[in-house]
Amino acid sequence: MANRPTRSVLYIPGSKERALEKATGLICDAIIFDLEDAVAMDEKVNARGLLAETLKTADYGNRMRIVRINGLDTEWGADDCKTFAAAIADGAKVDAILIPKVSKAADLDAVAALVPDVPLWAMMETALGMLNAHEIAQHPRLEGMVMGTNDLAKEMQTRFRADRLGLQTGLGLCLLAAKACSKIIVDGVYNAFKDDEGLKVECEQGRDMGFDGKTLIHPAQLEITNAAFAPSEAEIDLAKRQIAAFEEAEKNGLGVAVVDGRIVENLHIVTARQTLAKAEAIAALNG
Numbered sequence: 001m002a003n004r005p006t007r008s009v010l011y012i013p014g015s016k017e018r019a020l021e022k023a024t025g026l027i028c029d030a031i032i033f034d035l036e037d038a039v040a041m042d043e044k045v046n047a048r049g050l051l052a053e054t055l056k057t058a059d060y061g062n063r064m065r066i067v068r069i070n071g072l073d074t075e076w077g078a079d080d081c082k083t084f085a086a087a088i089a090d091g092a093k094v095d096a097i098l099i100p101k102v103s104k105a106a107d108l109d110a111v112a113a114l115v116p117d118v119p120l121w122a123m124m125e126t127a128l129g130m131l132n133a134h135e136i137a138q139h140p141r142l143e144g145m146v147m148g149t150n151d152l153a154k155e156m157q158t159r160f161r162a163d164r165l166g167l168q169t170g171l172g173l174c175l176l177a178a179k180a181c182s183k184i185i186v187d188g189v190y191n192a193f194k195d196d197e198g199l200k201v202e203c204e205q206g207r208d209m210g211f212d213g214k215t216l217i218h219p220a221q222l223e224i225t226n227a228a229f230a231p232s233e234a235e236i237d238l239a240k241r242q243i244a245a246f247e248e249a250e251k252n253g254l255g256v257a258v259v260d261g262r263i264v265e266n267l268h269i270v271t272a273r274q275t276l277a278k279a280e281a282i283a284a285l286n287g
């Protein structure tokens with residue numbers, strides 16, 4: 001869905017009944033209902049059943065509902081696919097299926113064959129996935145990419161740094177692939193969920209790099225993230241002034257305007273209109 005905001009994408013373990021209920025009232029743009037890493041092995045089967053029933057009955061409003069299945073290389077992946085294909089046919093509201101550890105386009109083909117029609121999202125979190133990001137982004141069923149920075153850091157053997165130096169190549173490759181193919185791309189989680197300042201810095205970095213939003217692990221991270229990935233009042237004001245100045249310049253037969261000492265050309269107007277469209281989409285979401 002073009003323009004659908006994905007500023008804040010909250011993981012909820014599919015096994016946690018209280019968290020599933022709480023999310024109906026949280027200020028997140030999207031929810032990842034997780035059956036993979038957030039669910040213990042002996043809870044996998046129960047979580048699958050609980051989640052399938054919950055998505056038939058619970059009202060998550062206009063929050064996007066994304067189900068993260070287990071990989072098809074695990075004992076749960078194929079049954080996750082079959083259960084959700086059946087649940088969707090039976091009225092469960094699922095906007096996308098998220099596949100973990102996607103390393104090549106064929107990983108998407110395998111899930112596409114088991115779950116018809118629903119858009120697919122890919123966890124980008126393996127070194128091979130980074131190298132194959134473009135072929136993954138080109139997949140016709142793919143709608144969005146999610147950076148899995150914990151798994152990527154593990155495979156890369158990087159250490160945590162505020163500037164995410166060891167992850168930058170992977171983040172950049174995935175961003176290029178997603179943008180070239182007009183797909184949604186959201187950043188990885190910030191593990192220290194009580195560190196607001198650190199989260200803010202990482203959100204700003206992700207926003208500056210071009211991510212559409214960030215994945216989160218705790219409701220306390222929502223407010224900072226929503227603010228960071230929304231156009232600010234100053235950005236909205238600048239966009240309006242750029243459009244007005246450019247229209248005025250055009251009337252005078254000019255192709256360039258100047259706003260705040262900077263040139264404004266047609267391409268800047270595209271960005272300005274995108275900023276206003278994003279602000280409108282967020283306002284519409286908040287009703």
Ligand SMILES: CC(C)(COP(=O)(O)OP(=O)(O)OC[C@H]1O[C@@H](n2cnc3c(N)ncnc32)[C@H](O)[C@@H]1OP(=O)(O)O)[C@@H](O)C(=O)NCCC(=O)NCCSC(=O)C[C@H](O)C(=O)O
Pocket residue numbers: 010011012013018019020022023034037038123125147148149150151152188189193217218219
């Ligand atoms: C991190 C947590 C285990 C902390 O849980 P808890 O100790 O229960 O937190 P609080 O007591 O502060 O919770 C306060 C209330 O908020 C609710 N809550 C907590 N977390 C969530 C949530 N994620 N969604 C919805 N609601 C949530 C609690 O129920 C409390 O409610 P109330 O009873 O009304 O007070 C916990 O936050 C958690 O489990 N988070 C999710 C962890 C997760 O999903 N991990 C997997 C995804 S990360 C990943 O794998 C990314 C990727 O693959 C990679 O490789 O990087």
Ligand SMILES: [Mg+2]
Pocket residue numbers: 037123125148150151
């Ligand atoms: Mg992961």
